[in-house]
Amino acid sequence: PFPSGRGIVYVITDRRAAGERSLIDIVHAALRGGANAIQLRDKDVPARAMIALGEALLPLTRAAGVPLIVNDRVDVALALDADGVHVGQDDIPADMVRRIIGPARILGVSVATVEQAQQAARDGATYVSVGDLFGTPSKPDAGPPIGLTPLTEIARAVDLPVLGIGGITVANAASVVRAGAVGVAVISAVIGAPDPEAATRALCDVAAQR
Amino acid sequence: PFPSGRGIVYVITDRRAAGERSLIDIVHAALRGGANAIQLRDKDVPARAMIALGEALLPLTRAAGVPLIVNDRVDVALALDADGVHVGQDDIPADMVRRIIGPARILGVSVATVEQAQQAARDGATYVSVGDLFGTPSKPDAGPPIGLTPLTEIARAVDLPVLGIGGITVANAASVVRAGAVGVAVISAVIGAPDPEAATRALCDVAAQR
């Protein structure tokens, strides 16, 4: 299930941010550092390569008792028997995803407005992620950063866990949680960190503060 | 179900080959011309756009009594409740796809060797397509053309309908059927034709000859 409570650090994989290093080793380190959820995000690779990466990550996430959530590809999530799926506003509509994956699996939806968040809740979302908060180099196709105000509005409007995403670092993570998020979703701050375990631990410490 | 018998003309959509023209109108014309199956292939667009195209095509294919088969995205096929899925050697493995889509839906697999075709048969394929036969501009990432010999070997080795694909035109379609195929899969020859209905009808005529 999706982690309960606050102080959640949700780590999203990214081949580019990993550079020459092994994404599997980095995720392993993030789990040691206390990551509460892992998202398998692997754009622009064939489904079979994404499945191979997922098959390498699942034993690690299962051993850690942490959900592995697949970005965009609902079919890859089913093929892997992963714990959930995350979709954005250009992906398969969340209500269709919920029908495909059944009631038990985690369903995350990227939202930027209260309306999108309320729709996600009606569609059966387990959580929403709100962003791009601060501007991120990992998703160059995203729009301009929206800041923390929509996050606060969304956290008040829907009865779902809300994660902040987009340009989050140890320096600004506390502001995200104070704005109403149960935690932070990060790519570069962990995957691109010189020491991913220490980076995750530092984010966990900050996110757990109120 | 997958069309039985010989003389099958299987038309694969391609936004680029359609150019400025409506892909929906072109598919409609191909169905009037006698196309026996339509594959929704829509690379490099978000899943939601692929679903929108599929939702526009399904009423046409259903009215024609012709299956709509979705390329690569098993989840899009499920979201659309399409008639089947087609996967290549880099996509989700066919046995996993069969598990996800259940026993009834059509499952097509791209193969280039007898071994791949036998594996597809074991994995639950409904049909295989063999290519690239003659070299095609529609799939620039494909390897060199394999010619008709593997098609004949595969048609003898597996008990599945075999389609030829790759650079097929009215001029060479007869050779593909004579080599052992139940029909031809085409992109440019129909989608890029000045008159898609006439182009499909001409292919049907040639493919029906033995």
Ligand code: NI
């Ligand atoms: Ni009509």
